[in-house]
Amino acid sequence: METDTTEIKKKEGFNGQKAIMLPRSIISKSCVSNPLLSGIYITDIGFYPKAKFHYRERDHGIDQYILIYCTAGKGEVQIEKTPYSLLSGNFIIIPAEKAHAYASDKNDPWTIYWAHFKGHLVKPLIALLLRRQKNYKGFVQFNESRIKLFDDIYLNLERGYSTDNLCYVNTSFQHFLSSFIFDDKFNYSSKKIMVNPIDLSIEYMQKNLHATFTLAEVAKSVNLSSSHFSALFKEQTGFAPIKYFNHIKIQKACQYLQFTDLRIKEIAAALGIDDQYYFSRMFSKIMGLAPQDYKSKRETLRESKFL
Template sequence: MENETADIKKKEGFNGQKAIVLPRSIISKDCMTNPLLSGTYITDIGFYPKAKFHYRERDHGLDQYILLYCIDGKGDVKIEKTAHTLSAGNFIIIPAEKSHAYASDKNNPWTIYWAHFKGHLVKSLIRLLLKRQKSYKGFVQFNESRIKLFDEIYSNLERGYSIDNLCYVNISFSHFLSSFIFDEKFNYSYKKSMANPVDISIEFMQKNLHATFTLEEIARSVNLSPSHFSALFKEQTGFAPIKYFNHIKIQKACQYLQFTDLRIKEISATLGIDDPYYFSRMFSKIMGVSPQDYKVKREMLRETKFL
């Protein structure tokens, strides 16, 4: 049960605040039973600007996960016995069923976006977050696109609880959550940051799909030793650099097969692979079908208007 003092402190609210609590009948009837919704769905969502005296204490936690995202001011969060301080750029996920308390700073009250959410996929998402962040607390670069995504989710919820609306909102909310887990990817097109050597090397590969490179040559493009570069690349992508390069070559080959009349030999040469038989073997290994079969199947799909 929430602290009574907290209710007294907050009863007057915060200027500009907004919040939506989804009807529990909607959650149990639609969100929990619909396969498109049951993985991750919102139960409550809101925005509290300059939330002076905002305070919550729950000795037994909630049956929902809570996201707090601070964009201004600061505050404190305690999950069981672990204390965290949130300031601008920090976010935290409070796990379900864990005792917690949080409070806005009295002198510099926080401005937060927040959401309560549930679903059978949420534990896996939080495990992924912990694997990457090593903590329930993290930091993200400010991005207007993230705020616009939140506002879009909120404004659509204001329009009611039709199945179409709920599906759109909760699929969008999964994207919103992923923007915290994968901040560097969410921000990539927004800030065009190329400081990461792995990003630089992938850009180098994409611009040189017509060429063939050794590991040493790709590593040289980012001024790293082959061993250091290879370890860093595999850590961030899960693939060795040359294998990754081959994958994006085959990705491009699929586009040629689908959208052009180039022959397989011509596609192979365009991608810097002189031996078309080697190209076909590589394509088959990655895609599970030969280039010729891939092309035939795509043509059949186009004819039947599935694409």
């Protein structure tokens, strides 16, 4: 259960609740000292359905970060002097060492997935979250894959605290956290509708790797002006649009080199580049070696059974 001695207003718990508190001796021995796990690791985790009267107040905070993800009902969270209302789809991360309180709504109690976690990589991860959404609270679309990932983490923890179990659980938990920070990318393959113009433009590029585009042509494909599209694209990806297009062309070229017997000239042509020498220079600049050297290296690795 959650690790404080504050009053719990409903002593008997909540119907269907589940919670695991990892032994502190296990955390100290297997997580803190393990370089693979010390970045981010779970200390407590649980699920409270329709948690009427659920309440916590910690005047001095705790030494763990807390994730609360609300999937039904509603509740209130206060971090220091800032209040937050949580509805279905909202999540919040409460920073370590900060005074806080949270409570389920009396008339429409929340259903929450929660976890306490620590590690030296947590602060930069939370800083990334704040850069993307400006505060500790966010909203994510319901995704069954996120719940399945949580359940997988929980069920594996129930099986005990072997090193393998802890490694699997905590690396999976990093993925779980990233699903809140990058909701637009989580389980991307199952998403049928894309409304972000940058995502649409990248899909347009992927479907037309054989073509050569100008900036204006790519911007037109998503009904934006060249200047607005270019600024938005660079803000979201870190790259100029045409440079990004060249990167995914070269990514495809790597696949051709690895999985086909196409010649360099044929690969260049398949990617809409008439001059194979220009293609080779582009490939070398991006990948750090020439196409033929890349092909030879991959063949050597395959023969050595490293792949």
